[in-house]
Amino acid sequence: MKSHFKTLIFFLLIFLVSSVNVMAVATPPEINAEGSVLMDASTGEILFSKNPNKVLEPASTTKVLTAIITLENCDLNEEVAVKEDFTKIDGTTIGLLKGDIVTVRDLLLGLLLESGNDAANALACHISSSTDKFAVLMNKKAKEIGAVNSNFKNPSGLPNPKHLTTAHDLALIMNEAIKNKTYLELSKVMLHEIKIKNDSSRTIWVNNKNHMINKNSKYYYKYTIAGKNGYTTKANHTYTIAAENNGHILIAAYLNALDKNQNFKDMKTVFDYGFNNFYFSSMYKKGQEVDSIKVGHDLTIPLIASKDVDYVIPNEDKNNVNTRIELEHKNLKRASFDKGDVILKGTVYLNDKELCKLDLCAGTSRHYTIKEDIDYFFKDNEKNLIIGASIGGVVLLIALTLVIETRKKKKRKKRLLEITTSIPKVEDNKLKKRRRRRKD
Template sequence: MKKTITFILLFLLICSGSSYNVYAKETPPSVSADSAVVLDAATGEILYAKNPDSAYPPASTTKIMTALLTLENTNLDDKVVIGNNPPAVEGTRLGLFPGEELTVRDLLYGLLLASDNDCAEALAEHISGSLHKFAAKMNTRAKELGAKNTNFINPTGLFNEKHKTSARDLSLIMRELHKNPEYSKIATSISYTIPPTNKSSKPRTVWNENKLVQKQSMYYYSGCQGGKTGYTIQSLHSYTAVATRNGETLIVALVHDKNKTFFPDSISLFNFGFNNFQLVKLYSKGDLVTTYNKNKLSVPLIADSNFYYVKEKGDKALPHLSIKNENLSFKLFKVGDVVSSADIYFKGKNIGKLNLSSGISHDEKQILNSDIIENIIIRNKYAIPVVIALLVVIAIFTVKKIYTLSK
């Protein structure tokens, strides 16, 4: 009995001296908006979702698509001549005049900082010639980005019952916009002064309405790299923002908020994402992933790009790869050519594909000098026709290459 008690006491003493890391995921915050997401910008992974695909009128958060198309289709120093329609638009305006000349940069600051509708229409007409054509361009680009529940009618976000987007779609647009460094430069500016023009003798200053970048605001959020508010009476409030911490970038999107709590709600969502999830680089471009070994051919397979994934902090699970079953024996390739790919799985979920490039070259001479031909002859009763066909293919390829080089 004494031995048993001694053993129990010794066991408890050992356990009490051991330390364990206990990871507890926070309860996701409650937000007012009817559609909301937190998206990891590097991977596209959704870390938080509330009705992510429910579409609502987004008001002026529409302007992030207008800004994206502007940055993709113009130069900031391009001159824009204002037409007759933008000065007459409803809602917030910079006060443009027909025939006035400004730069794309001036109009983008008015668009993103002060949410001026006349700037939005002026940019749309400059890029596409008409608002209708620009809206079509907006919808095409949205589909390219994977936005499946979006339909834009105008570049401003002025209410139209057919003009809608979801939080997921809005985050995808912001994700693409944030890739352009000019966006954050503009969107984190507290103010911008438009110099006098041919129609305005006085400079005009626009101020940033995004409180997450205003250091004097109670809602200032360190690491915020831009955001866009939106409101109309019919559309209610919407908001999207992007923030970076410790090398990880998250995007928050909130659509259809009747309580106007999007600033504190965004802070709660950013904190939830940063506190509970971790961005991990699985491979860097140029890393050796594996080695192909078949038919006495050894090919180092190299990561063709960086590959990241997101996991909950403290999660010890590791991703695994499923390499595409390729026969490289008869393929001709050079160092750096993509020769295969791998699907990457994490906890049973496919989290992406990684292209694999070759670390060596494999040319015609290597094929002919290998044991492949001999193995075909030994094992295949149709060896001679197969070998002849192989030689013909190699000869044709060689002739084509010589012809191409001689042109």
């Protein structure tokens, strides 16, 4: 009896300890930043947040957006003539002088690794002729990305009362940046030598200041794939970073963190919270057949996903997942399309909640002609047409018979009439002869 009681107590304790651990891990982390977001890169879903839409200054995390615009508008080997000395620019610089000629790639590395404000200005002026005009491109791009609560006044992140963003917007901007393979490659460079093309006596060395990607740093986080930190006395410490674990990417962003060292620790804590407490899965892969639709009479067209559709849910819900897709109502009876064309839109649901819209592509080509309808009409109505033709034949036969009989009757009637009308004429002739004889 005692042994059974001890066994029961043992398992009860294990259960309680396990429950406590799960609760402890699942509790959202406490962080020192004023604004913060942890976002799932594939779905955009927010897994953790603290004042995610509070407008704050981004400092040098601004340079992520500057890099995005540069990569969209320039070739890495383009040569840039620097228009101002670094001594005339506030904040961190890499040491560029007016007249220096360097490549776009060198300037991007100076921008992302060393956070050079002179590199930022050089790129902005190369693309738009001035930093003010470049800011117009920045705001346009931010809106396209979905960062609608941001406003940028310069390419570097120097303090300006109107130069603002939110943790959520900053995460969206980083998520856009990591879609570019070149951006990811540049972000992982640890050390780089910039050679001044018009002055071989000068070189500039730049080091990666993203400590979480540097294996020699005490803040190294093995899942980090890209990141950019920033600081001004007004913005305090800012940071945006991307991490990948088992093929899944999370984005984190921090604004107005007072303690720089604690900020790096908080980053790890938040990423671990996301990777350990949420289940990431793929519902559809780009190119996968997700459904089919009947077109015309007997033609079935496979419907192909135009993009990956992923979802993220808390670990405790991963065994209770229901997914479905609803197709829009659209008449494709007389539509023509090629394989790969978008022909329908679908609405994807996760546990009866709308997850996303999905363009659906044709799995095969189809080119409609009126002949198709004619062929299908005869095929679908073959029995009816045979019966109709048979009935029509009988009716036609009867009609012909009636016509023939009618004509025969008319002929007989006409002949009879002719006979009838000829008899009085014969009698008249006899009477005339008799009268003549009498006279004689």
